Amino acid sequence: MSDTADKVKKIVVEHLGVEESKVTTEASFIDDLGADSLDTVELVMAFEEAFGVEIPDDAAEKITTVKDAIDYIEKQKSA
Amino acid sequence: MLAGESGLAAIQNFDVSALPAKIAGQVPVGTRAEGKLDINEWIPVKDQKKMDRFIQLALVAATDAVEDSGWNPGEDQEEERCRTGVMIGSGIGGLPTIYEASMLIQQGKTRRISPFFIPSALINLASGHVSIKYGFKGPNHAVVTACATGVHALGDAARLIALNDADVMVAGGAEAAVAEIGMAGFCASRALSTAFNDDPTKGSRPWDRDRDGFVMGEGAGVVVLEELEHAKARGAKIYAEVIGYGMSGDAYHITAPTEDGDGAFRAMRAALKSASLTPADIQYVNAHGTSTPMGDDLELQAVERLWGDEAKNLAMSSTKSAIGHLLGAAGAVEGIFSILAIRDGVAPPTLNLHNPSRESAIDRVALEAQPRKIDTVLSNSFGFGGTNASIIFRRAG
Numbered sequence: 001m002s003d004t005a006d007k008v009k010k011i012v013v014e015h016l017g018v019e020e021s022k023v024t025t026e027a028s029f030i031d032d033l034g035a036d037s038l039d040t041v042e043l044v045m046a047f048e049e050a051f052g053v054e055i056p057d058d059a060a061e062k063i064t065t066v067k068d069a070i071d072y073i074e075k076q077k078s079a
Numbered sequence: 080m081l082a083g084e085s086g087l088a089a090i091q092n093f094d095v096s097a098l099p100a101k102i103a104g105q106v107p108v109g110t111r112a113e114g115k116l117d118i119n120e121w122i123p124v125k126d127q128k129k130m131d132r133f134i135q136l137a138l139v140a141a142t143d144a145v146e147d148s149g150w151n152p153g154e155d156q157e158e159e160r161c162r163t164g165v166m167i168g169s170g171i172g173g174l175p176t177i178y179e180a181s182m183l184i185q186q187g188k189t190r191r192i193s194p195f196f197i198p199s200a201l202i203n204l205a206s207g208h209v210s211i212k213y214g215f216k217g218p219n220h221a222v223v224t225a226c227a228t229g230v231h232a233l234g235d236a237a238r239l240i241a242l243n244d245a246d247v248m249v250a251g252g253a254e255a256a257v258a259e260i261g262m263a264g265f266c267a268s269r270a271l272s273t274a275f276n277d278d279p280t281k282g283s284r285p286w287d288r289d290r291d292g293f294v295m296g297e298g299a300g301v302v303v304l305e306e307l308e309h310a311k312a313r314g315a316k317i318y319a320e321v322i323g324y325g326m327s328g329d330a331y332h333i334t335a336p337t338e339d340g341d342g343a344f345r346a347m348r349a350a351l352k353s354a355s356l357t358p359a360d361i362q363y364v365n366a367h368g369t370s371t372p373m374g375d376d377l378e379l380q381a382v383e384r385l386w387g388d389e390a391k392n393l394a395m396s397s398t399k400s401a402i403g404h405l406l407g408a409a410g411a412v413e414g415i416f417s418i419l420a421i422r423d424g425v426a427p428p429t430l431n432l433h434n435p436s437r438e439s440a441i442d443r444v445a446l447e448a449q450p451r452k453i454d455t456v457l458s459n460s461f462g463f464g465g466t467n468a469s470i471i472f473r474r475a476g
Contacts, residue, residue: 017123038129038194038195042193049191
């Protein structure tokens, strides 16, 4: 697993207070991990902070799963 | 408190070097079993960041009250849930949260402001969180009347029940302004005690000649108010009845009470009238008594004026001497002390009252608690803006 994936999952565990085993790559923040819309806004902010990237609102809206977050961040970092 | 112990101490959790007042009454940290507070025992960590401390304290007190009341209708009891409301107020709400968000803006980090900032700071979110936790779908309201908030919340909630808007109301007040910004603000208005920083338990001394301001406290008080027949029908443990409630406005000054204490007088008189009582029917008054040079004696004079010849039979104390002034939570916490005075037959003491600045026929329960026959109690709270409220509790049955 990539460093990015590890770090993303760690942030999700901390912010949503869920067990690490539940944070699979496919997991949806809202449907699988009990987040609400405000939680997802905060999660995206935490990703921005941790990875030093800017995630515009229209992109943030499309990040609904752990995989979405990992993919977006890796793309930004390699860009 | 009945043993004469004080909860006031030097502030340790933030830097007070720039503040003239350096003492406060803070909720002791420890386990629930020890009678102390560890927020983690009450609120999941991931939810704590969604609420300012005043909401956390409200939620803890409400949880305690609801558990004690035994009233917790389940999901299959929709009608009961709809007849249960919440009215928890605060004097100033999420001030520390607002401060932190302001700092982010100042540092050019406006986009870092949390989506939970607004719901964390809003005063009515204490009531909101309690309703969400328990599914209480009745009236959801919040009082904001500075230091009179707690009494107004209890009194207004009781009236909502009397008006048949609800059968049960979870009511009270919460405050957590013992932070640099809260302390600095009250220091600036010259309201806080500054002469006892080296001897914190002596700082709050209502009616004593050496008093020099109030000591800030934090906390929450929440009670479960219930329509009497509703409570009897389910065999509830009834601590006391709310039988009177009175309010008034000073129409005078933003922070100072009127020089004749007339606002306090009219609030107490209105409470007695609403209960169809005379002063002789009250055995104990839990005073507003904040330990400010001006306010204490004005309240005393107002009580003397209303009680007249009955003053000599009355006990009146200020429990702020032991826990400080909890601002918007004060009236709710002191309402609970008033109810416990009835239950236990004890008037709690006014600590540090060694030399009254003004003599009075009223027994101010100096230094030591007094066993007394107490069936009916009046509790006062007065707030900035010239808002006054009095509430009367009577032994049930």
